[in-house]
Amino acid sequence: MxxxxxxxxxxxxxxxxxxxxxxxxxxxxxxxVFARSWLFLTHESQLAKPGDFVTALMGEDPVIVSRQRDGGLRAFLNVCRHRGMRVCRQDLGNTQRFTCSYHGWSYNGGGALVDVPMEDHAYHHRLDKPGWSLIQVPRIETYHGLVFGCWDEEAPALxxxxxxxxxxxxxxxxxxxxxxxxxxxxxxxxxxxxxxxxxxxxxxxxxxxxxxxxxxxxxxxxxxxxxxxxxxxxxxxxxxxxxxxxxxxxxxxxxxxxxxxxxxxxxxxxxxxxxxxxxxxxxxxxxxxxxxxxxxxxxxxxxxxxxxxxxxxxxxxxxxxxxxxxxxxxxxxxxxxxxxxxxxxxxxxxxxxxxxxxxxxxxxxxxxxxxxxxxxxxxxxxxxxxxxxxxxxxxxxxxxxxxxxxxxxxxxx
Known part of the structure; x- marks a missing residue:
């Protein structure tokens, strides 16, 4: 059909x-449609300072959009890599870390996994933390301050x-x-x-x-x-x-x-x-x-x-x-x-x-x-x-x- x-x-x-x-x-x-198109997330005025973040949606996928220390913007799937709990439950704010309220896995503002409770005893030094970072939205671009994200790495420029x-x-x-x-x-x-x-x-x-x-x-x-x-x-x-x-x-x-x-x-x-x-x-x-x-x-x-x-x-x-x-x-x-x-x-x-x-x-x-x-x-x-x-x-x-x-x-x- x-x-x-x-x-x-x-x-x-x-x-x-x-x-x-x-x-x-x-x-x-x-x-x-939603996993391929450029989708509006927020306006840059809501991400004025390093550490500022907002939570948004891309289709039904929740995401975090944050201002990085170098002034750039990144967005991540707002889902913990451990059991799939929402990592951030606020609409907006300023933070250097996002910590899951279920088991305490903690990610920095760049989306990297930086802390796992009882890591030595639970994972015996075998947890590949860089491999368990938050899933990053591959494309973030702006237009007159409007912030858009796109999951499709092959998508044209905004x-x-x-x-x-x-x-x-x-x-x-x-x-x-x-x-x-x-x-x-x-x-x-x-x-x-x-x-x-x-x-x-x-x-x-x-x-x-x-x-x-x-x-x-x-x-x-x-x-x-x-x-x-x-x-x-x-x-x-x-x-x-x-x-x-x-x-x-x-x-x-x-x-x-x-x-x-x-x-x-x-x-x-x-x-x-x-x-x-x-x-x-x-x-x-x-x-x-x-x-x-x-x-x-x-x-x-x-x-x-x-x-x-x-x-x-x-x-x-x-x-x-x-x-x-x-x-x-x-x-x-x-x-x-x-x-x-x-x-x-x-x-x-x-x-x-x-x-x-x-x-x-x-x-x-x-x-x-x-x-x-x-x-x-x-x-x-x-x-x-x-x-x-x-x-x-x-x-x-x-x-x-x-x-x-x-x-x-x-x-x-």
């Missing part, structure tokens, strides 16, 4: 809902992987001279991780209906949000997708940076870096952590100027959190929809019902306002981003290269 049989974006424009429920597909995702997503990230990450990430706030939700990633990649269409009550509370016309003829979606063959919107069409809590994008008159509204790293132009950053076919953990950060005073920081965080947080007025709408989709589409009949991805079908095009890149554009009422997302997803499940042969250059700003 080819996993590309689950999608039909060439002739009909449909998606098989089995992609949300199959345990076999989920296990395949962990092996071919900049090459991001490609067309870079110019969509740049306006947000260069808005201030120095930035800081606050968070993450974490919570668990019923719903496949792809439901959230797809929405942030492509779905401006849901706003008028799903967020109608929130728009009333904010006195915002969500029906006009991005629906003018100038706004556009971008879909990349690498699976990245996002939207550029006229700023006046966005509520204040979602407006993008006053920094040039590939179309200077527009601002980044939302995007998803394949597979599961999303952002809003307001300075909200998200990772949709997979937790089985029917669950996800949402990790959410807010970006602020590093030199902002306490009052400014509070206002910026509050502005974003009003809309998107555990009790955000847009967040609760989205969460309810994702959870309900997961619940009602799991039945025997529902799982056989093709889902409609025909919006804008056949109308993808090149936009003369932006340079050529490895994808197409479409109006906001278009499923282009979702189609590119799922096409890349299926290609990776089928074992295709992480970066396919592309016909053109990456998008530039």
């Amino acid at each position: 080819s996993y590309q049989d689950l999608i039909d974006f060439d002739k009909i424009g449909t998606l098989n809902p089995e992609v949300l429920h199959s345990e076999e597909i989920y296990r395949r995702e962990l092996a071919t 900049a090459e992987y991001l490609a067309d997503a870079g110019p969509l990230l740049d306006p947000m990450l260069t808005r201030y001279d120095h930035i800081e990430f606050v968070g993450p706030m974490k919570w668990r939700l019923v719903g496949n991780w792809k439901l959230a990633a797809e929405q942030f990649a492509s779905d401006g269409y849901h706003g008028a209906t799903a967020h109608a009550s929130a728009a009333t509370a904010l006195d915002t016309d969500v029906t006009a949000m991005g629906m003018d003829r100038d706004s556009l979606q971008i879909g990349s063959a690498l699976g990245h997708a996002g939207a550029l919107v006229t700023p006046a069409r966005l509520p204040l809590s979602m407006r993008g940076a006053e920094v040039d994008t590939p179309v200077p008159s527009l601002r980044v509204a939302h995007l998803n870096v394949f597979p599961n790293f999303s952002a809003l132009g307001s300075g909200l950053f998200r990772v949709w952590q997979p937790r089985g076919p029917a669950g996800m953990d949402i990790w959410s950060w807010v970006m602020v100027p590093a030199d902002a005073d306490d009052d400014t920081r509070r206002k910026l965080i509050s502005k974003v959190s009003l809309s998107f947080s555990t009790s955000g007025i847009f967040e609760t709408d989205d969460s309810e929809n994702w959870s309900e989709i997961q619940a009602v589409s799991r039945g025997h009949i529902a799982r056989q019902m093709p889902l409609n991805y025909q919006m804008g079908f056949g109308l993808d095009h090149d936009d003369d306002r932006i340079p050529p890149f490895n994808g197409k554009t479409g109006h906001m009422t278009n499923d282009i981003g979702a189609r590119y997302f799922y096409t890349r997803w299926a290609e990776l499940l089928d074992g295709e290269p992480l970066t396919p042969d592309l016909p053109g250059p990456a998008l530039t700003s």
Whole structure:
């Protein structure tokens, strides 16, 4: 079976809902998507000093990311080599050692095993400690302070992987001279991780209906949000997708940076870096952590100027959190929809019902306002981003290269 049989974006424009429920597909995702792709871990502002660390996830694998004495970054599987216990149970901190709470095996900040209780009596001087260091994440790279990790030693460089997503990230990450990430706030939700990633990649269409009550509370016309003829979606063959919107069409809590994008008159509204790293132009950053076919953990950060005073920081965080947080007025709408989709589409009949991805079908095009890149554009009422997302997803499940042969250059700003 080819996993590309689950999608039909060439002739009909449909998606098989089995992609949300199959345990076999989920296990395949962990092996071919999350174990091969560049995954967002943290921001360098959370690793300012030697010994600083954060714990993160790469798919379902827990990792520790730490700042080394030489200023470099390393990441390790957060699993003790002795019996498989979690080594570090804190979200972040500063330490020179990570000690397992089960049997006391201790590792230094570089991941090396340095202390084993009763080593002489228990192992009779025969324990090869260097051979039992923490498993290291082989690839760690940064982009404008964003820290990414990758398990695949043959993966392309991060900049090459991001490609067309870079110019969509740049306006947000260069808005201030120095930035800081606050968070993450974490919570668990019923719903496949792809439901959230797809929405942030492509779905401006849901706003008028799903967020109608929130728009009333904010006195915002969500029906006009991005629906003018100038706004556009971008879909990349690498699976990245996002939207550029006229700023006046966005509520204040979602407006993008006053920094040039590939179309200077527009601002980044939302995007998803394949597979599961999303952002809003307001300075909200998200990772949709997979937790089985029917669950996800949402990790959410807010970006602020590093030199902002306490009052400014509070206002910026509050502005974003009003809309998107555990009790955000847009967040609760989205969460309810994702959870309900997961619940009602799991039945025997529902799982056989093709889902409609025909919006804008056949109308993808090149936009003369932006340079050529490895994808197409479409109006906001278009499923282009979702189609590119799922096409890349299926290609990776089928074992295709992480970066396919592309016909053109990456998008530039």
